[in-house]
Amino acid sequence: MKFNVSGKLTYDIKEHSTIILNIHAIRSAAQTVLRETFSIEPYHKSEELIPVQGENRYIRFEVPEPVVINIDYSALIDTSFKKITGSLLNDVPVMQLPPQVLPYLSPSRYCQSDKLYRFANSRFGKIDNAFERVLALTDWIFENVEYLSGSTNSETSAYDTVTEQAGVCRxxxxxxxxxxxxxxxPARYFTGYSYLLKPSDFHACFEAFLGNEWVLFDATKLAPLNGLVKIATGRDAADTAIATIFGNVVCTAISVSCELAEEKFKPFNYDRKKPRGLTYL
Amino acid sequence: MKFNVSGKLTYDIKEHSTIILNIHAIRSAAQTVLRETFSIEPYHKSEELIPVQGENRYIRFEVPEPVVINIDYSALIDTSFKKITGSLLNDVPVMQLPPQVLPYLSPSRYCQSDKLYRFANSRFGKIDNAFERVLALTDWIFENVEYLSGSTNSETSAYDTVTEQAGVCRxxxxxxxxxxxxxxxPARYFTGYSYLLKPSDFHACFEAFLGNEWVLFDATKLAPLNGLVKIATGRDAADTAIATIFGNVVCTAISVSCELAEEKFKPFNYDRKKPRGLTYL
Amino acid sequence: MKFNVSGKLTYDIKEHSTIILNIHAIRSAAQTVLRETFSIEPYHKSEELIPVQGENRYIRFEVPEPVVINIDYSALIDTSFKKITGSLLNDVPVMQLPPQVLPYLSPSRYCQSDKLYRFANSRFGKIDNAFERVLALTDWIFENVEYLSGSTNSETSAYDTVTEQAGVCRxxxxxxxxxxxxxxxPARYFTGYSYLLKPSDFHACFEAFLGNEWVLFDATKLAPLNGLVKIATGRDAADTAIATIFGNVVCTAISVSCELAEEKFKPFNYDRKKPRGLTYL
Amino acid sequence: MKFNVSGKLTYDIKEHSTIILNIHAIRSAAQTVLRETFSIEPYHKSEELIPVQGENRYIRFEVPEPVVINIDYSALIDTSFKKITGSLLNDVPVMQLPPQVLPYLSPSRYCQSDKLYRFANSRFGKIDNAFERVLALTDWIFENVEYLSGSTNSETSAYDTVTEQAGVCRxxxxxxxxxxxxxxxPARYFTGYSYLLKPSDFHACFEAFLGNEWVLFDATKLAPLNGLVKIATGRDAADTAIATIFGNVVCTAISVSCELAEEKFKPFNYDRKKPRGLTYL
Structure with a gap:
């Protein structure tokens, strides 16, 4: 599937600041970047940082003096997904997990899994198939948490959301x-562009490691899974913030788009009656 | 400095379980492992996992049936430190931080730095030199938090400790x-063996990235900094647990030692009157 | 320095084939890719492969049936160099070499340094400063090897060139x-786009590790060093071929360009009277 | 299988020298190091270097003054192999090869595959199954190359061996x-300890990437494949030399052993009548 994506951000820089952006689509076997433009107006030098392990692309730059800057990223992306029968998406025993997957079993800043052990196991622990188990918890979130813009902030964690029962995609x-x-x-945070998301914005959902694949899940059910374009994955939003800012900077405008760049698109979402998981080619 | 270290753990395995241990001393330019023995009695196969990025050594094994197992790790280690004048240990601007250091600026499970921003900056933000700044906050912890065994548990975080004002090395x-x-x-969790620590146990302290070096700090002030033998570093204890256990397992005994394997040792700790930081050769 | 680079390749695919291209400019702290387009006409899916260690970007795709394809890569690149006084560019003792640099001391397919030990040491071994030593051997090559298109082929190695005394940039x-x-x-192969190279083509030169920096050298002296845009580095051309082809494929056309995308450019080349080395920011 | 391995080396150091040893057994999922001792007598500090990608363990140290040193490495190792039916060990299409395997398709210093293209394809190209193809070429080497100590040196390459038809395991x-x-x-060099090898020495053989596994082959047929303990893999001997020496140093003694540390051992070698390949658990 080909998509034209774009992210435009305006920042009012009040003092010498450093910004790390994470808005570039990753380049992987399942996602090809065919065309890409990135600009900072007025021009400032930037550098792309690629971690040793992983595919995320961070753009770091500094702005020495007060100024209003406009960031413009746009790209043409080709993504490839495959569907796998849910019954094949079983738990991978910890003993067989690839070493690089193990960190995604540990609690993190916004995902205090250690505090939700009893809650999770009492409600979902008895579901035999792992894919069905994650579907069930995704449905539970969808049914019990209200999607409410502005209800949470950058300090809100999963532990809070269980009680407060409101939040945004993050x-x-x-x-x-x-x-x-x-x-x-094992589960990890996904951030990306999303086709048919309304209103258009950066989106967040998650991937669970089942049957030796990273399988996509979106508890908001706001957009088709196969319309996602990946920017980054990480332990949680702390690893994959759209922008990490060091200095006095105000974001004054943000505009995100994701448009289909070919003729046909058949939206895919999970169906409990015909359980198939979506993963990468 | 040469040290003989050992860690002995007894586990009562109640059912099929998987254990990931992190008790092996790392091998690096500043820490050489000269001799090393690891055993699980009765014998079980184990594998050593080394992450792509980093030096931590994880030992993973599974125990298929109920049994009591004895883990015995012992090693002869040669460590190398150097002392750097505090005035040289300045902040590294975010723009100059090596990419692999950036994750240690983000909040993590037990270190919710985002929630402590005002607290930290109002108390320590005005101290000009970065090494002095970290010394000051280390002293503040030492003076305001009581070292009290059993006062905290595996869910306790930095955010809790500010208020509860009691805890252990972790x-x-x-x-x-x-x-x-x-x-x-940037700061990261350090876990290791510690010479002259009383009572003998695994120890935890931290490293801060100053002047392009990872500099050691220990807010407990329980043992000399140059008597430390590194097992692992990570974002916090979630990355570097001595043992991560999947299954019904009870730890029934633990015994840790760290003995000098050469003649002389001159303990080194920080001195506000003569500020010098300890880092790796 | 900003440059518009492009590489266009036409391949006549005779049968099911797989091609790995290495024509994308690397993304690093010293080289930012501001705009980039890559196309295969007619459209074929491709994937970008980035090795765990390193910055090279390989594009892999397969063509299932006979067809003529046109590859078009074009990009706007911003490069940053710095000049270092030659006297600072000393040998780094093997004991202090970063581990990732060590492989560049070993002989490789086209650079049989083991067979040139006596030759190199008798001619250049007595020059004290390492930068001057590499300048001297670069000058020796320039003076003793004739630049002659078509004189060599993909099997020609350094060992052959010493005797045959003719060759191309590779x-x-x-x-x-x-x-x-x-x-x-330590030394490694550099392949890239080159401003002011006549006739325009992909270029090759090399980097030597001196004073803890990778310093650029070009024994052909065909173009200014600060007009280079890096595609890849590797042990030799075996690691960094513009195209690696599996199948019956004929390259029928190739067109490369590198144009200045800003107003001024001051060519920089080495000057024995004022020895300064060029390296990355 | 458990083995006690040891490597003892005596070096007469004539001047300030640096040595990089590669004699430690790797630590992997299929090979566990249970006990290990390494010493340099008289004592010199050493550091273990582990490349970002890969498992090889290099020990680097320097000796500042003329002296005779004794190196002693000994270890207790537990290895795990599995046998795979030859018909499953097919070619992996280049398009499906994991990126980290691709370098093992390129020619290297001692393995100039580009020069042997016609030779290899005319003799072995028509054998359908990849495992049988590698068996056939292994048999051809065994039958056509004479194992003759001292017949070759550190400059001898595969290209030479085709003609000279004599050599050692390397x-x-x-x-x-x-x-x-x-x-x-894809194929890579293997160096290790070898049980039942006569006379006892470090051994070398190779691994070919078939059916998504690295499968062991030994054209010398001197010892059972399942008696191998891995020290390193690399493109060829240039990557995996037992010792790389910088300075005037003479090796005056070498002693290698590999003994069974459990009761039973059933030697395994390839059998054309019942084709099964040996790979790692």
Whole structure:
């Protein structure tokens, strides 16, 4: 599937500041970047940081003096997914987990899985198939947490969301991740562009490691899973913030888009009657 | 400095379980492992996992049936430290931080630096030199948090410790790390063997990234800094647990030792009158 | 310095084939990719492979049936160099070499430094400063090897070039690398776009590790060093081929360009009277 | 299988020298190091270098003054192999090869596969199954190259061995690797300890990537494949030398052993009548 994505951000820089952006689509076997433009107006030098392990792309730059800057990223992306029958998406025993997956079993800043152990196991622990188990917890979040813009902030964690029962995509993802980890299923945060998301914005959801694949889940059910374009994955939003800012900086405008760049698109979402998981080619 | 270290653990395995141990001393330019023995009695196969990035050594094994097992790790280690004048240990601007250091600026499970931003900056933000700043916050922890065995548990975080003002080495380290990160100083959790620590146990402290070096700090002030033998570093205790257990397992005995394997040892700790930081060769 | 670079390749695919291209400019702290387009006409899916260690970008795709394809890569790049006084560019003792640099001391397919040990040491071994030593061997190659298109092929190695005394940029680079390694100076192959190179083509030269920096050298002296845009580095051309082809494929056209995208450019080349090395910011 | 291995080396150091040893057994999922001792007498500090990608363990140290040193490495190792039916060990299409395997398709210093393309394809290209193809070339080497101590040196390459038809284990391995790569089968050099090898010494053989596994091959047929303990893998001997020496140093004694540390051992070697490949658990 080809998509034209773009992210435009305006920052009012009040003093010497450093910004680390994470808005570039990753480049992987399942996601090809065919065309890409990135600009900071007025021009400032930037550098792309790629961690040793992983595919996330961080853009770091500094702005020495007060100024209003406009960030513009746009790209043409080709993504590839595959569907796997849910019954094949079983738990991978900890003994067989690839070493690089193990960190996604540990609690993290916004996903305190250690505090949700009893909650998760009493509600979902008895579901035999792992894919069905994650579907069940995703449905539970969808049914019990209200999607409410502005209800949470950058300090809100999964532990809070269980009680407060309101949040945005980020909170839905954190709770999904925390519940998976509490069930000994590795899970990680996904941030990206999302086709048919209304209103258009950066989106967040999560991936669970089932049957040796990272399988996509979105407890908000706001957009089709196969319309996602990946920017980053990480333990939680602390690893994958759209922008990490050091200095006195105000974001004054943000505009995100994700448009289809080919003719046909058949939306795919999970169906409890025909359980199939979506993963990468 | 040469040290003989050992860690002995007894586990009562109640059912099929998987254990990931993190008790092996790391192998690095500044720490050489000259002799090493690891055994699980009765014998079980184990594998050593080394992450792509980093030096930590995880031992993973599974025990299929109920049994009592004895873990015995012992090693002869040669460590190398150097002392650097505090005035050289300045902040590294975010723009110059090596990419692999950036994750240690983000909040993590037990070190919610985002929630301690005002606290850290109002108390320590005005101290000009970064090494002095970290010394000051370390002293503040030492003076305000009571070292009290059993006062905390595996869910206790830096945010809790600020209020509860009691904890063990792990909690002291988490609070030190959280305060550093709140001041935009990268900091990471250190776990290891510690010479002259009383009572003998695994120890935890932290490292702050100053002047392009990872500098050691220990807010407990329980043992000399140059008597430390490193097992692991990570974002916090979630990355570096001595044992991560999947299954019904009870730890029934633990015994840790760290003895000098050469003749002389001159303990080194920080001195506000003569500020010098300890780092690796 | 900003440059618009482009590489266009036409392949006549005779049968099911797989191609790995290495024509994308790397993304690093010293080289930012501001705009980039890559296309295969007619459209074929491709994937970008980034090795765990390193910055090279490989594009892999397969073509299932006979067809003529047109590859078009174009990008706007911003590069940053710095000049370092030659006297500071000393040998780094093997004991202090970063581990990731060590492989560049070993002989490789086209750079049999082991066979050139006596040759290199008798001619250049007595020059005290390492930068001057590499300048001297670069000058020796420039003076003794004739630049002659078509004189060599993909099997020609540095060992051949010493005797045959003719070659193209690739052979000049291989010989420079082999001589450096024979002198215990780590050296690696550089391939890239080159401003002011006549006729325009992909270019090859080499980097030597001096004073803890990778310093650029070009024994062909065909173009200014600060007009280079890096595609890849590797042990030799075996690691960094513009195209690696599996199947019956004929390259029928190739067109490369590198144009200045800002107003001024001051060409920089080495000057024995004022020895300064060029390296990355 | 448990083995006690040891390598003892005596070096007469004539001047300030640096040595990089590669004699430690790797630590992996299929090979556990249970006990290990390494000493340099008289004592010199050493550091263990582990490359970002890979498992090889290099020990680097310097000796500042003339002295005779004794190196002693000994370890208790537990290895795990599995046997796979030959018909499952097919070629992996280049398009499906994991990126980290691709370098093992390229020619290297001692394995000039590019020069052996016609030779390899005319002799072995028509054998359908990849495992049988590698068996055939291994048999060809065994039948056509004479095992002759002292017949070759550190400059001898696969290209030489085809013509000279004599060599030691290193040369047999290089030729096997070069032929595999000429057939588009990734192959890498293996160096290790070998049970039942006579006379006892470090051994070399090779691994070919078939059916998504690294499968062991030994064209010398001198010892059972399941008696191997891995020290390192690499492109060829240039990556995995037992000792890389910088300075005037003479090796005056070498002693290697590999003894069974459990009761039973059933030697396994390849059998054309019942084709099964040996790989790691």
């Amino acid at each position: 909170d839905f993802a954190h709770l999904g991740i925390a519940l998976c980890r509490a069930l000994s299923i | 909690d002291f380290a988490h609070l030190g790390i959280a305060l550093c990160r709140a001041l935009s100083i | 052979d000049f680079a291989h010989l420079g690398i082999a001589l450096c390694r024979a002198l215990s100076i | 040369d047999f391995a290089h030729l096997g690797i070069a032929l595999c790569r000429a057939l588009s089968i």
